[in-house]
Amino acid sequence: MDEQPRLMHSHTGVGMAGHPGLPQHMQEGTGGTDGDGRKQDIGDILQQIMTITDQSLDEAQARKHALNCHRMKPALFNVLCEIKEKTVLSIRGAQEEEPPDPQLMRLDNMLLAEGVSGPEKGGGSAAAAAAAAASGGVGADNSAEHSDYRAKLSQIRQIYHTELEKYEQACNEFTTHVMNLLREQSRTRPISPKEIERMVNIIHRKFSSIQMQLKQSTCEAVMILRSRFLDARRKRRNFNKQATEILNEYFYSHLSNPYPSEEAKEELAKKCAITVAQVSNWFGNKRIRYKKNIGKFQEEANMYAARTAVNAANASSHGSQANSPSTPNSAGETGSPWLCSRGRRVSLHDPLNVLVK
DNA sequence: CTAGATGATTGGAG
DNA sequence: CTCCAATCATCTAG
Numbered sequence: 001m002d003e004q005p006r007l008m009h010s011h012t013g014v015g016m017a018g019h020p021g022l023p024q025h026m027q028e029g030t031g032g033t034d035g036d037g038r039k040q041d042i043g044d045i046l047q048q049i050m051t052i053t054d055q056s057l058d059e060a061q062a063r064k065h066a067l068n069c070h071r072m073k074p075a076l077f078n079v080l081c082e083i084k085e086k087t088v089l090s091i092r093g094a095q096e097e098e099p100p101d102p103q104l105m106r107l108d109n110m111l112l113a114e115g116v117s118g119p120e121k122g123g124g125s126a127a128a129a130a131a132a133a134a135s136g137g138v139g140a141d142n143s144a145e146h147s148d149y150r151a152k153l154s155q156i157r158q159i160y161h162t163e164l165e166k167y168e169q170a171c172n173e174f175t176t177h178v179m180n181l182l183r184e185q186s187r188t189r190p191i192s193p194k195e196i197e198r199m200v201n202i203i204h205r206k207f208s209s210i211q212m213q214l215k216q217s218t219c220e221a222v223m224i225l226r227s228r229f230l231d232a233r234r235k236r237r238n239f240n241k242q243a244t245e246i247l248n249e250y251f252y253s254h255l256s257n258p259y260p261s262e263e264a265k266e267e268l269a270k271k272c273a274i275t276v277a278q279v280s281n282w283f284g285n286k287r288i289r290y291k292k293n294i295g296k297f298q299e300e301a302n303m304y305a306a307r308t309a310v311n312a313a314n315a316s317s318h319g320s321q322a323n324s325p326s327t328p329n330s331a332g333e334t335g336s337p338w339l340c341s342r343g344r345r346v347s348l349h350d351p352l353n354v355l356v357k
Numbered sequence: 358c359t360a361g362a363t364g365a366t367t368g369g370a371g
Numbered sequence: 372c373t374c375c376a377a378t379c380a381t382c383t384a385g
Contacts, residue, residue, distance in 0.1 A: 236364050236381050259374090280373085281365060288376065289363090359385090366379075371372105 041072045068187060081190045104208075107215040114222045116157045152225050160218045164211065171207040175200055239282075243272035247282050251290075252304035257338060258287055291339055 111117040265279045290297050
């Protein structure tokens with residue numbers, strides 16, 4: 001690969017530092033030549049250097065070679081070294097290290113916490129588990145979403161790592177390229193290791209700013225995924241039919257006091273494959289909605305009452321239909337102390353009374 | 358698309 | 372803490 005003259009030119013402007021390692025010997029011209037001839041030579045060389053960027057690559061290459069072999073080259077090189085020596089002080093201290101970017105650290109921490117940049121497998125599932133726990137103790141019933149979350153997260157992680165690797169590789173390639181370039185240039189101009197180091201730093205800074213963008217967008221993606229997963233309301237699923245039946249069965253067979261104990265709730269939760277909290281929610285909703293509109297639930301009440309009656313009848317072997325609750329209200333005939341609103345007791349015997357509210 | 362159903366959340370009362 | 376009541380946000384049958 002050949003260096004581009006243009007690039008070399010700009011580097012000459014950017015980086016300047018002392019150059020102890022380069023040959024300092026000076027041939028002091030060619031001995032006895034007159035001053036005019038030397039001036040002429042120097043003028044030629046400078047002219048060639050100034051115009052080298054305007055030439056084609058091949059031309060420039062040839063010209064460069066010619067310059068390298070020029071008898072005045074060592075002298076010119078020495079002059080450059082001197083100039084550099086003088087200017088280096090003013091440049092030093094202009095840069096030097098900057099503190100680690102707090103935002104970058106924040107992003108890194110977050111990616112680590114989310115299991116994106118951490119260890120391969122454990123991190124992801126840990127984060128998913130944490131998310132699941134935060135969403136309010138999830139049962140086995142949404143394990144599908146669980147794995148969905150995990151799959152998406154690992155997808156993000158994979159993209160992240162691929163991109164990161166790509167950037168790193170590009171960065172290394174570019175750094176090598178620039179190093180070669182500088183090494184090549186060091187034949188014609190003084191370049192110190194410090195200068196090279198600074199160049200490398202600049203490159204790394206540029207690339208790490210690109211990496212930061214990658215990290216930022218990865219964080220965003222994770223946040224979106226997470227919030228979707230965590231917001232249970234957003235992904236509300238109706239309970240399956242069987243679960244609803246079990247809950248309704250309990251509700252209507254305990255219509256006079258539809259407040260399952262903690263143990264009962266746990267039992268129901270287990271049977272329905274939902275959480276205790278969901279059972280509580282369900283009963284809370286059911287009670288209030290039943291109370292609000294008993295008429296609407298009458299049919300349902302009768303159905304479940306009949307079913308439990310049949311079950312009871314089957315269990316007791318005698319098919320006595322005497323107490324089959326085929327008429328409305330029969331389920332709540334004992335009166336319902338829970339159906340009292342604002343301290344006022346309401347009798348269930350006349351459901352319409354309740355509807356006044 | 359819409360109305361009603363339904364699970365979850367919130368704020369207040371006890 | 373539990374429960375109620377209102378409300379939100381989504382699901383679903385039509």
